[in-house]
Amino acid sequence: MKKISQVAIIRCPDYDAGRVAAAVERGFDVLGGISAFFRAGESVLLKPNMLSAKKPDVAVTTHPEFLRAVSRVFKKITTEISAGDSPGGAVSGTGRVWNETGIGAVCESENLYKVIFEKTGSVPFESQNPRNKRIKTIDIAKAALDADALVSLPKMKTHTLMLFTGAIKNLYGCVPGLRKAHYHFMAVHPDDFAELLADITLIVKPRFSIVDAIVSMEGEGPSAGEQRRTGLIIMGADSVAVDAVMAAIMGFDPLRDHTLKACARLGLGTADLSRIEIVGDGRLEDFIIGDFKKPSNWKIRMVPRFLGPLVKKIFWAKPRIDADVCTRCRICYNTCPAKAIFFEKDRLVVDKSLCIECMCCHELCPDKAIDIEYSRLADVLTRRSSARRK
Ligand code: SF4
Ligand code: SF4
Numbered sequence: 001m002k003k004i005s006q007v008a009i010i011r012c013p014d015y016d017a018g019r020v021a022a023a024v025e026r027g028f029d030v031l032g033g034i035s036a037f038f039r040a041g042e043s044v045l046l047k048p049n050m051l052s053a054k055k056p057d058v059a060v061t062t063h064p065e066f067l068r069a070v071s072r073v074f075k076k077i078t079t080e081i082s083a084g085d086s087p088g089g090a091v092s093g094t095g096r097v098w099n100e101t102g103i104g105a106v107c108e109s110e111n112l113y114k115v116i117f118e119k120t121g122s123v124p125f126e127s128q129n130p131r132n133k134r135i136k137t138i139d140i141a142k143a144a145l146d147a148d149a150l151v152s153l154p155k156m157k158t159h160t161l162m163l164f165t166g167a168i169k170n171l172y173g174c175v176p177g178l179r180k181a182h183y184h185f186m187a188v189h190p191d192d193f194a195e196l197l198a199d200i201t202l203i204v205k206p207r208f209s210i211v212d213a214i215v216s217m218e219g220e221g222p223s224a225g226e227q228r229r230t231g232l233i234i235m236g237a238d239s240v241a242v243d244a245v246m247a248a249i250m251g252f253d254p255l256r257d258h259t260l261k262a263c264a265r266l267g268l269g270t271a272d273l274s275r276i277e278i279v280g281d282g283r284l285e286d287f288i289i290g291d292f293k294k295p296s297n298w299k300i301r302m303v304p305r306f307l308g309p310l311v312k313k314i315f316w317a318k319p320r321i322d323a324d325v326c327t328r329c330r331i332c333y334n335t336c337p338a339k340a341i342f343f344e345k346d347r348l349v350v351d352k353s354l355c356i357e358c359m360c361c362h363e364l365c366p367d368k369a370i371d372i373e374y375s376r377l378a379d380v381l382t383r384r385s386s387a388r389r390k
Contacts, residue, residue, distance in 0.1 A: 003277040005238035005270050006031055007245045011281045012214050012233050015056075020069035020233070024210060027235045030279040034077060037208055037237055038149060043080035045115065045147035046070060047206075049155045049170050050085040051222060052331075052364055053100040059217045059227040062155050064102030066212040070153060071110050083107050084115025084143050085173040088180065088335070088364045094118060117141035118177045129199040129266060134187040138196070140203055144174040149207035152239060156213035156230065156246055158221035160295045160359045160372065161190055162197075165222050166246045167209035167239040168259055171200050178335070181360060185337030188356045191305055194258035198266050201239065209242045210235040213249070218293040224368045225293075232287060240269025241276045248273060248284060250292045256302075300378055316375045318355050319362050323347040325369035332361035332370065 008030050012023040028034040038044065048062035056063045067083060074081050083106075087097040094116060098104030107114040120143035127136050144150060154170035162169060172180060187193045213232040219225035232249070236242045240263045244254035254260050260271035270276060278284045295301075297317040321332070321341075326348055333341045333348060340354035341361060350361075362370045 001274040004275050005236065005241035006277045006279055007234060007236040007238070007241050008280040009245065009278060009282065009284070009287055010233045010235070011231055013231050015063050015065040015214060017065045017069045017072070020066055020214070021072050023233050024070055024073045024235070027210070027233060027280060028073070031236065034073070038074075038077055040077045041080070042078055042148040043082070043146075044074050044078055045144065045150045046074075046081065046083045046112070046153055047144070047150055047170060047173065048083060048085060048103055048153045049165070050087045050097050050101055050103055050173065052088055052366055053096040054223070054366065055100060056102050057227070059155060059157070059215045060223045061101045061103070062153050062212045063214065064106040066214065067103060067153060068106045068110055070151070070210055071106075071112055082113035082115045082143075082147065084117055084141075086117035086141060086176045086180070087173070088360070115143045117143055117174065122176050125203050127199050128202050129195055129262070131262065131265070132187075132192075132195040132199045134192050135183055135196055135199075138183075138199060138203065139176065139179050140174050140200070141176045144204055150204060152206045152209040154209070154211055155217065156211050156232075156234070156250070157217035158219060158225055158250070158293070158295050160220060160222075160297055160362055161301075162193065162259060163257065163295065163298055163301055164247055164250055164252055166211055166243040167206065168197055168201055168243050168263060171204050171206065172197060174200060174204050181335045181337040184358045184360055185356065188358060189305065190301060191258045194262045197259050198262035198268065201263055201268055202266055206239050208235070208237050209239045211242060211246055213246065218250075220295055220362070220372070223363050223365065224370070225295075228292070230289065238269035240264055240271055244271040244273060245276060245278065245284060249287050249289060251289065251294065297372055297374070297378070314375055314377050316357065317372050317378055318352050318357060319350050319359065319370045320373040321348050321350060322369050322371060325367055327367050327369070329366060331364050331366065335364055336361055
């Protein structure tokens with residue numbers, strides 16, 4: 001089979017900025033050199049995953065030293081480098097996210113333009129994906145479109161709604177502020193959300209992707225999982241191929257993933273591993289992590305869509321708030337797109353009849369106070385009564 005995309009997999013043991021920069025440079029070298037993808041003097045926007053206000057060592061967000069190292073590699077070709085995102089729970093200001101993640105400090109010490117997507121205005125786009133039937137107009141942060149080149153810098157993580165998150169899902173941060181929650185409500189089913197992500201990718205057109213898979217997240221990602229040292233950097237110009245390789249390393253079949261299939265249909269890249277040439281530190285088989293923990297609800301996510309309405313009442317996974325752990329920060333309350341979370345006396349509870357299972361609350365809770373509760377049948381299938389916790 002003719003190879004149509006190249007993805008580099010480079011080993012990198014830790015977040016020493018010098019070692020990460022050397023690994024990223026080596027990745028560019030085996031792909032043909034940074035000048036094969038970027039022109040000198042271009043403006044480059046680095047887009048880390050800044051999901052929520054978490055310290056770097058819990059592996060929820062792209063590590064700040066990863067951003068530092070990548071920015072130093074780009075400084076060899078340009079001085080016009082910025083870093084930006086719109087964090088998920090952007091309801092009470094994003095300053096805490098920039099501070100806690102360490103991304104703000106790196107922007108200052110490396111003289112990167114700090115771009116707060118919520119403050120740059122947005123541009124409405126008509127959907128260009130005929131299969132995205134839910135959201136016809138998509139607002140994208142203006143700053144995500146202004147740079148000559150956008151580079152996606154995701155963290156390799158599992159995801160309770162979409163199974164995994166990488167270069168493509170990271171682009172959802174280009175939707176500013178609470179419109180993210182609104183779109184979740186409009187595109188409830190993961191298949192519909194996948195079509196939306198493909199649409200966003202088509203609009204944003206990332207030039208390149210570099211995945212922080214040095215310490216990744218397994219289990220109940222993207223925020224309540226466990227850290228796992230995987231020691232890798234995955235990079236390439238085809239973001240779909242980069243995610244396909246990342247998915248394979250995590251133990252998923254990329255050709256069964258709705259987001260990658262939707263992107264491939266739109267001509268955004270290939271998810272077919274037989275058409276991807278792996279370069280760098282070994283063959284793909286050398287990097288696959290056989291025991292990488294998937295989200296506990298992943299089998300539910302594999303139920304074919306046409307069976308959904310038939311099995312919905314007996315086969316579900318919904319969030320459950322642990323009142324003893326909950327700090328009443330209200331992030332879930334303010335961001336739940338279905339308004340399914342409410343106060344019962346002084347505790348927050350989920351109204352299961354309203355919940356659309358988008359898992360935004362589970363994703364954004366800063367204190368791991370939200371567990372996943374299963375119906376009896378789903379419990380049997382997942383062989384777990386609740387999400388495993390540390
Ligand atoms: S309760 Fe959580 S999973 Fe249910 S709709 Fe609200 S945010 Fe989504
Ligand atoms: S469940 Fe989590 S997000 Fe919701 S109020 Fe409690 S601590 Fe905050």
